[in-house]
Amino acid sequence: MRALPLGASASALPGSVADSPLAAAPPAATLWLRRLTLSRFRNLRQAELATDARPVVLTGPNGAGKTNLLEAISLLTPGRGLRRAPLAELETREPSNDPRAAGWAVAAELVTPQGGHSLGTGSEPGAAAGGGDKRLLRVDGERAASQQALGELLSAVWLTPQMDRLFLEGPSARRRFLDRLVYGFDPRHAGRLNAYDKALRERSRLLRAGNWDRIWVGSLEDTLAERAVAIAAARRAAVERLAGACAQSLGAFPRAGLGLVGDAETLLGDRPAVEVEGRLREILERQRGRDAELGGAGVGAHRADLSVSHLERGLPAGLCSTGEQKALLISIVLAHARLIALERGAAPLLLLDEVAAHLDEQRRRALFEELTALGAQSWLTGTEAALFEPLGEAAQRVQLRDGLLLAQA
Numbered sequence: 001m002r003a004l005p006l007g008a009s010a011s012a013l014p015g016s017v018a019d020s021p022l023a024a025a026p027p028a029a030t031l032w033l034r035r036l037t038l039s040r041f042r043n044l045r046q047a048e049l050a051t052d053a054r055p056v057v058l059t060g061p062n063g064a065g066k067t068n069l070l071e072a073i074s075l076l077t078p079g080r081g082l083r084r085a086p087l088a089e090l091e092t093r094e095p096s097n098d099p100r101a102a103g104w105a106v107a108a109e110l111v112t113p114q115g116g117h118s119l120g121t122g123s124e125p126g127a128a129a130g131g132g133d134k135r136l137l138r139v140d141g142e143r144a145a146s147q148q149a150l151g152e153l154l155s156a157v158w159l160t161p162q163m164d165r166l167f168l169e170g171p172s173a174r175r176r177f178l179d180r181l182v183y184g185f186d187p188r189h190a191g192r193l194n195a196y197d198k199a200l201r202e203r204s205r206l207l208r209a210g211n212w213d214r215i216w217v218g219s220l221e222d223t224l225a226e227r228a229v230a231i232a233a234a235r236r237a238a239v240e241r242l243a244g245a246c247a248q249s250l251g252a253f254p255r256a257g258l259g260l261v262g263d264a265e266t267l268l269g270d271r272p273a274v275e276v277e278g279r280l281r282e283i284l285e286r287q288r289g290r291d292a293e294l295g296g297a298g299v300g301a302h303r304a305d306l307s308v309s310h311l312e313r314g315l316p317a318g319l320c321s322t323g324e325q326k327a328l329l330i331s332i333v334l335a336h337a338r339l340i341a342l343e344r345g346a347a348p349l350l351l352l353d354e355v356a357a358h359l360d361e362q363r364r365r366a367l368f369e370e371l372t373a374l375g376a377q378s379w380l381t382g383t384e385a386a387l388f389e390p391l392g393e394a395a396q397r398v399q400l401r402d403g404l405l406l407a408q409a
């Protein structure tokens with residue numbers, strides 16, 4: 001698809017962009033996608049989208065492919081994307097005219113403060129149907145060995161309707177949310193988490209098998225302890241800075257209080273890293289029998305949690321209303337983006353799926369103003385284009401239908 005014509009001008013409407021802070025020239029994003037190309041990705045069989053640095057509003061009916069498009073972008077960063085879907089699910093199930101067509105691919109031209117780059121990901125050519133569990137990564141035309149290479153260039157944070165339950169369910173989704181925020185501060189965090197998960201899986205496999213080698217299990221526990229401490233240190237540093245930024249937030253979104261709970265995360269509060277590492281190693285060794293029986297490990301980085309509270313109300317997030325919880329999440333994501341923009345010179349891409357529809361009008365306008373002032377290339381989805389009118393020319397618009405990208409008339 002070509003460069004996008006803007007939507008009908010909202011600036012002609014009374015009380016709209018012409019007399020709102022959105023009318024002032026906003027800072028242009030310094031990290032943004034200039035072109036996105038999708039091939040055989042879910043219902044988006046073939047699509048090319050050229051964008052500028054402004055926020056992108058994606059509208060279309062249910063099932064058009066809006067979330068799919070955000071998911072495709074999320075796969076240009078480390079991890080399993082915003083749905084955490086198995087890779088086999090990503091390849092289109094739509095019939096093709098070309099019997100040899102196979103696999104899926106997402107590619108983008110990226111603009112960063114340091115210059116332009118190309119990123120790509122997709123299924124391995126020649127892999128069995130679905131492409132196994134490893135995706136191919138390309139950076140500037142070269143095959144990249146690890147996802148960290150993506151994280152060093154592109155940082156993205158997302159909010160999806162599924163995350164409305166983030167404060168009501170178990171810690172794993174909150175931990176993933178936290179780790180994604182940490183990637184923004186420290187792209188090496190993704191590599192550490194991968195190495196940690198791999199060692200954890202391998203130790204569990206050996207312990208379950210019963211007949212294991214002490215030296216081998218011991219060396220995996222060394223890796224686990226060392227990585228857990230590095231992961232905890234990165235989380236602590238990020239939460240500390242972010243909590244400061246959240247506490248200072250002003251405006252329509254509530255101030256969030258942040259806390260970090262976890263074995264190494266807590267121990268690091270008053271002990272040096274080497275001591276914490278030694279302690280974790282000791283506990284892991286002592287708990288081998290228990291871990292063999294129950295699976296996983298009773299201690300480590302995979303048990304940490306982010307605690308969030310509504311500062312004004314003095315309530316844990318889980319006790320706030322659905323709308324308040326959503327506003328808290330937005331508040332954290334905005335504070336994070338402001339801080340990363342300040343520290344690293346570019347706000348992350350914000351993928352905000354169905355966020356506008358759940359906000360009252362005042363908060364919706366406040367969100368648009370914040371996003372515009374931030375200078376982030378945020379991607380906003382919704383079924384109703386009218387919701388986004390206050391953004392006027394501060395945003396570009398894309399319509400989707402049945403997996404096809406349409407420019408707005």
Ligand SMILES: Nc1ncnc2c1ncn2[C@@H]1O[C@H](COP(=O)(O)OP(=O)(O)OP(=O)(O)O)[C@@H](O)[C@H]1O
Nearest residue numbers: 042043062063064065066067068089091092093094
């Ligand atoms: N592998 C696949 N191949 C083909 N189509 C798929 C695949 N996976 C998902 N889809 C379809 O893609 C369509 C678009 O899904 P998506 O979640 O992006 O819609 P949406 O525009 O976000 O809709 P909503 O407004 O309901 O959230 C759905 O009809 C879904 O069933």
Ligand SMILES: [Mg+2]
Nearest residue numbers: 066067068353
């Ligand atoms: Mg959707």
